[in-house]
Amino acid sequence: MENSLCWASFQKIYIISSLFPETETLPEVETEEQDELLRPWKVLVLNDPVNLMSYVVMVFRKVFGYDETQATHHMKEVHELGKSVLWVGEREQAEGYVYQLHRWRLQASLEKDD
Amino acid sequence: MIEFDLQVPPSFLEALVPFLGKVFRETSGRFAGECFAPPDSGDEELDAAWREGLIEEGRADRLAFSRLLGNPKFVQGLVEVPVNDVDDVLRGMTELRIHLREHGLNSVNDEDLENGLIQVESLPQNVRISYLAYILLAEMQERLIREIS
Numbered sequence: 001m002e003n004s005l006c007w008a009s010f011q012k013i014y015i016i017s018s019l020f021p022e023t024e025t026l027p028e029v030e031t032e033e034q035d036e037l038l039r040p041w042k043v044l045v046l047n048d049p050v051n052l053m054s055y056v057v058m059v060f061r062k063v064f065g066y067d068e069t070q071a072t073h074h075m076k077e078v079h080e081l082g083k084s085v086l087w088v089g090e091r092e093q094a095e096g097y098v099y100q101l102h103r104w105r106l107q108a109s110l111e112k113d114d
Numbered sequence: 115m116i117e118f119d120l121q122v123p124p125s126f127l128e129a130l131v132p133f134l135g136k137v138f139r140e141t142s143g144r145f146a147g148e149c150f151a152p153p154d155s156g157d158e159e160l161d162a163a164w165r166e167g168l169i170e171e172g173r174a175d176r177l178a179f180s181r182l183l184g185n186p187k188f189v190q191g192l193v194e195v196p197v198n199d200v201d202d203v204l205r206g207m208t209e210l211r212i213h214l215r216e217h218g219l220n221s222v223n224d225e226d227l228e229n230g231l232i233q234v235e236s237l238p239q240n241v242r243i244s245y246l247a248y249i250l251l252a253e254m255q256e257r258l259i260r261e262i263s
Contacts, residue, residue: 049224050211052252054259055204062201095153102150102168105208110153 040113041094043087047078048107059104060086063097088113116200116261120191120253130250131189133243134210138176138183141213172209179206193254200262207251214251218244 045056053075060071064086077084086108087097094110101108120127152164178199185194195203219227221241226232230249237245 049228050215051208052255052259055208055255058204058259058263095155098153099164099167103171104205105150105212107150 038090040088041091042085042111042113043094043097043101044083044109044111045074045078045086045101046107046109047082051106053079056106059101059106063100063104116193116195116197116258118193118257118261120193120250120257122191122250124190126246127189127191129243130247131183134183134247134251137210137213137218137244137247138180140217141176141209172205175202175206175209178202179210193257195258197262200258204255204258207255211248211251214244214248219248 045060056075056078057068057071060066060074061068064071066074074084074086086101087094091110098108098110150168152161155161178195179202181199182188182193182195182203185192187194215227218241222232222237222245227248232245234242234245
């Protein structure tokens with residue numbers, strides 16, 4: 001519930017701004033750009049010295065629906081290796097996850113999955 | 115309603131609550147949008163919506179935290195948080211901790227801060243109060259997370 005509410009709020013603002021497009025015809029999306037959009041993206045969480053381990057585990061559980069074991073595994077990876085890949089998939093959904101992580105004040109970013 | 119007692123001396127909270135109020139005002143709602151930039155999308159509208167969304171939703175966090183801070187029982191050590199406010203309060207506290215780390219505690223290295231092995235007495239007075247506030251917020255977060263788990 002929490003996840004959909006946060007992302008819904010962001011989407012609402014974005015959709016409203018999209019209701020008033022430019023009047024000129026938009027160019028067709030290039031094949032290269034389409035390929036780019038279809039490539040999988042990684043959601044990365046980076047280590048930070050502020051957030052508590054218990055807080056990070058809780059956020060991973062809320063945002064990704066992970067169980068305690070999975071969430072703790074990723075938290076330890078972030079803590080020990082400096083980052084962890086939390087999710088891989090299409091760009092739009094990955095952006096949604098990064099937004100939710102930012103909402104919880106975790107350092108998160110997107111990276112192409114090569 | 116989630117309730118717990120912080121079990122700290124009243125004089126400690128009497129000094130820290132006004133300081134937390136000051137830090138709270140310093141963060142003033144623009145923080146999240148500035149520090150959590152959207153992924154590089156090349157879409158200005160998306161970027162603007164991202165920032166506005168974070169700022170807008172951050173207001174709810176601040177409001178929930180201000181209710182806790184303004185509760186007269188808080189200065190006596192009693193933390194009362196409505197169940198529906200818990201997530202907002204947790205995020206509000208994180209925002210304050212990030213602000214404290216970047217401002218009042220910028221002279222303390224990250225490793226010491228993370229390990230919590232700092233001798234409070236060794237810190238200058240102005241850094242000390244930031245550190246104590248930082249720890250108090252962490253303690254409240256830990257307790258809240260335990261309560262909801």
